[in-house]
Amino acid sequence: MDTNRIVKELGLKATPKRIAILEILAEAFCYLGPEEIWRKLQTRFKRIGLPTVYRNLEELSNGGVIIKIIHPNRKLYYYYCNNTSHHHHFVCIACRRVQDLEFCGEEKIIREVEDTLKGKVVSHLFQVYGLCSDCTLSHAVPT
Ligand SMILES: [Zn+2]
Ligand SMILES: [Zn+2]
Ligand SMILES: [Zn+2]
Numbered sequence: 431m432d433t434n435r436i437v438k439e440l441g442l443k444a445t446p447k448r449i450a451i452l453e454i455l456a457e458a459f460c461y462l463g464p465e466e467i468w469r470k471l472q473t474r475f476k477r478i479g480l481p482t483v484y485r486n487l488e489e490l491s492n493g494g495v496i497i498k499i500i501h502p503n504r505k506l507y508y509y510y511c512n513n514t515s516h517h518h519h520f521v522c523i524a525c526r527r528v529q530d531l532e533f534c535g536e537e538k539i540i541r542e543v544e545d546t547l548k549g550k551v552v553s554h555l556f557q558v559y560g561l562c563s564d565c566t567l568s569h570a571v572p573t
Pocket of ligand 2: 511512513517518519529531
């Protein structure tokens with residue numbers, strides 16, 4: 431994976447810290463919290479501050495490659511996804527697996543907003559939380 435190119439395509443400078451954050455998320459295959467990413471970064475950048483991690487995550491997530499996971503526990507997590515087509519995510523709150531969800535109810539929402547509320551839709555946010563197929567089988571209790 432060419433993380434250097436991905437960062438540049440987001441219109442950002444390919445700094446070592448940005449590339450490291452992207453690599454950590456891409457190799458995780460699950461969502462991670464800013465503090466978890468920060469701890470992993472400390473092996474390479476000893477004096478890196480948590481605000482730097484937050485700022486870089488925010489910049490990376492504006493480009494769409496890093497997805498924000500707004501967890502039901504009200505904490506914010508991040509996930510790497512390079513699927514550029516319009517889609518949403520199904521988030522497992524037990525094992526942290528994230529799966530692409532091709533379903534989008536946008537057309538229905540637009541009709542509802544235009545017909546009932548007489549407004550106009552600009553964008554939408556949609557994320558689904560639950561237990562993935564593996565966790566459903568193992569009867570995991572979400573934490
Ligand atoms: Zn799961
Ligand atoms: Zn995705
Ligand atoms: Zn959608």
